[in-house]
Amino acid sequence: MMSPTAIIVVGASAGGVEALRRIVSVLPGDLNSAILITLHIGAHRSDLPWLLSRAGSLPATHPLDGEKICAGHIYVAPPDHHMLVETGYIRLTKGPRENWARPAIDPLFRSAARAYGTSVVGVILTGGLNDGTAGMFEVKARGGTTVVQDPSDSVTPNMPQSVIDHVIVDYVVPVKDIGSLLTSLVADHHATLPVNVPQTGDSQEKGMTAEFTLNHPVAVTCPDCGGALRQSELGTLTQFSCHIGHVYTAEVMLAAQFLTMERALETAMRSLSERAELCRHMSSKLPDSVASAHEREQWENARTQALDLTEPLRELLAKAWIHPVPVHSGARGDN
Structure with missing residues (x-):
């Protein structure tokens, strides 16, 4: 299987299964992109890969840690694991919850943006609260393309509306148009993405620890572990993180x-x-x-x-x- 020319990362929560099925149903079988999806499923068993494989022409699976990213494949974050992107490979981790979730959307988007920059297309679909907003901010800041489901078309509009409120979004469209839009965006992107050998250790988590030591402490403790929190700003979005790595936006906090x-x-x-x-x-x-x-x-x-x-x-x-x-x-x- 060949390397993709673009990386599509998708985040969804409440109402997301049906939205994802509608999107993948119109994607072509020869799509020269990999699609990585995080749906808020917690530790519960997920049939989403099976549902998406039946809905369209692209195969969908839960990836293995260190699995190579290939074009024409859908990778779904497995239960109770964050799915991260290294250059050419997928990393799975049971790292600290972010925004009360594992798998969470922000780690996927953040790692993809840092690994692939302008070759990333970020998509936020229906869902509550605002997981995915910070990750989409990273996608935009590193030159990627941002796509949001129209809040008026969403079962739960909070997640897409939060992105619109905090990030300059390239496309706001109903879910019925997202599949064809992604196909068009991938067709316009011609550069082949690099492939590296997986590195030992979790560079994303190391970066998170480094950022924690630089940010200002606040007189609020982590709801998960009781540890001290530090505050950081991503544009107009406020985040709080503890030394273990739990991350919250103010609303989720x-x-x-x-x-x-x-x-x-x-x-x-x-x-x-x-x-x-x-x-x-x-x-x-x-x-x-x-x-x-x-x-x-x-x-x-x-x-x-x-x-x-x-x-x-x-x-x-x-x-x-x-x-x-x-x-x-x-x-x-x-x-």
Whole structure:
């Protein structure tokens, strides 16, 4: 199999399976490009390669670590692994989650942009929150082409809209037109991409550690590991990363903090309920006598106190919390 003349990287989340099937259904079998896809599937088993192979004329697989990148093939990030691009090869890693996800979109886009620069076409499809925005920023900054599914055509518009808000996008099109657009972009790109021997170690993760030491620390800890965070800016996008390598945008960080707080409140409520039950049990065991009346009263008072304190926690859990929504900046390109 020959080397591709272009690298297409695609990121999708909620609603992405059907969007991907529609795109690959119109791609020609002789497409002189490799397509690398990250869909937010977590650690769950994925049938996406099988679905995409049946949908179109290009074969799709979960790649192996160190597998050569070949034209006319679709590579799908396997469950619970980030898929990275080295020059000519694919790297798989169980590195730290980014934006609460593994596999995540940003590592794929970022590594492809650094390896192939102007030969990369980045595509962001339907999905929630904003994984993929930072990666698309890297694609654009290194001269690649940026394509976004029209938010009005998306099942969940947050991911494509975030890219439009923070990156100058080359093409914003409905999913029915993305396949033909990619075919045209690849046909216009004629340079053959280089192929190198895979290197030992993970240069992408080493670069991440170096960037962490240069950025400013903030008084916020990582929701995943509790480690110190440092803040970095990619254009108008703010990111936070810890020394282990967990990476969050501000919006995903807010969601992760909320989940951590919610779990803490639920733990406190459970502990108070268990305390109340223990007090009830101990009170019921005391004999019905004057001598034990004072002790029974103490157990009942402790039970009442525990039950009373669960109410403010219940109110906090039920509260309608404010989740800031980014103001659309209109950073869309003219194309």
